Amino acid sequence: MEIAFLGNACAVPHIRSGFTSVLFRNNAVSVLVDAVDNPVRDLMTIGQDPCMLQVLVLTHTHVDHLGGFPSLIATLSNMERLMPLTVLATPDVQEHALHILYAYGIDPKSLPYQLVFEYQGYSDSGMAVQLLTGHHSVPTQMVRIVAHESSILYTSDIEYEASFYTGVPECSVLIHEATYFHADLVPGGGHSSALQAGEAARALNAKRLFLCHLCSRAMDQSNLLAEEARQVFGGEIIVPDPHVWYEGRAV
Numbered sequence: 001m002e003i004a005f006l007g008n009a010c011a012v013p014h015i016r017s018g019f020t021s022v023l024f025r026n027n028a029v030s031v032l033v034d035a036v037d038n039p040v041r042d043l044m045t046i047g048q049d050p051c052m053l054q055v056l057v058l059t060h061t062h063v064d065h066l067g068g069f070p071s072l073i074a075t076l077s078n079m080e081r082l083m084p085l086t087v088l089a090t091p092d093v094q095e096h097a098l099h100i101l102y103a104y105g106i107d108p109k110s111l112p113y114q115l116v117f118e119y120q121g122y123s124d125s126g127m128a129v130q131l132l133t134g135h136h137s138v139p140t141q142m143v144r145i146v147a148h149e150s151s152i153l154y155t156s157d158i159e160y161e162a163s164f165y166t167g168v169p170e171c172s173v174l175i176h177e178a179t180y181f182h183a184d185l186v187p188g189g190g191h192s193s194a195l196q197a198g199e200a201a202r203a204l205n206a207k208r209l210f211l212c213h214l215c216s217r218a219m220d221q222s223n224l225l226a227e228e229a230r231q232v233f234g235g236e237i238i239v240p241d242p243h244v245w246y247e248g249r250a251v
């Protein structure tokens with residue numbers, strides 16, 4: 001399993017990075033989580049053929065996660081994609097996404113490829129993708145991906161609450177938002193600090209922790225951000241660069 005971040009900034013982009021979205025690839029199966037900025041160009045940048053993307057997961061309706069959806073759908077149409085695209089999202093997010101397409105005059109039925117909306121999950125070639133309810137300022141889903149050698153949990157946007165993680169399955173790799181340093185965290189703001197991401201990684205027995213959805217200060221001081229998580233988590237901590245491939249398992 002390989003992981004690449006198309007961006008790892010929070011709702012305010014950084015000069016070196018767009019909003020957070022993540023591509024997971026295992027053999028021939030590719031899964032993009034959230035559609036931000038210009039998804040097709042970002043996919044091309046990391047060497048992923050946009051017309052071969054199998055699954056798009058939409059976690060929640062915030063613009064920094066869903067704003068690139070009409071661009072992705074229309075551009076794939078312009079590229080004359082034929083392969084169906086599975087869109088994995090809760091019914092309320094699906095409805096929101098369809099409204100956005102109609103607002104741009106895009107009728108999903110007139111696309112050269114089929115949009116297949118799913119909620120229950122997706123599995124193909126030994127890779128299973130599942131949605132788990134998250135905890136944010138609007139309804140949101142976390143993404144659990146299990147392949148032969150790894151179990152990955154991506155929180156998307158989440159407000160840390162220690163008790164929340166007791167009901168979440170353990171994972172070997174945790175991708176947790178760390179929008180702020182702990183001292184800058186706004187209680188009730190819907191987000192988490194690097195310290196809290198470390199706490200979550202420890203609670204979930206993860207071996208490797210990726211920190212993403214970073215505010216500008218966190219991005220500029222990424223070494224300090226990783227150090228903050230290291231105070232409570234003894235595994236490997238990575239602040240990923242955009243458009244770089246990483247191993248999606250603990251090594």
Ligand SMILES: [Zn+2]
Pocket residue numbers: 010011062064065157213
């Ligand atoms: Zn966000």
Ligand SMILES: [Zn+2]
Pocket residue numbers: 060062136157
């Ligand atoms: Zn959000």
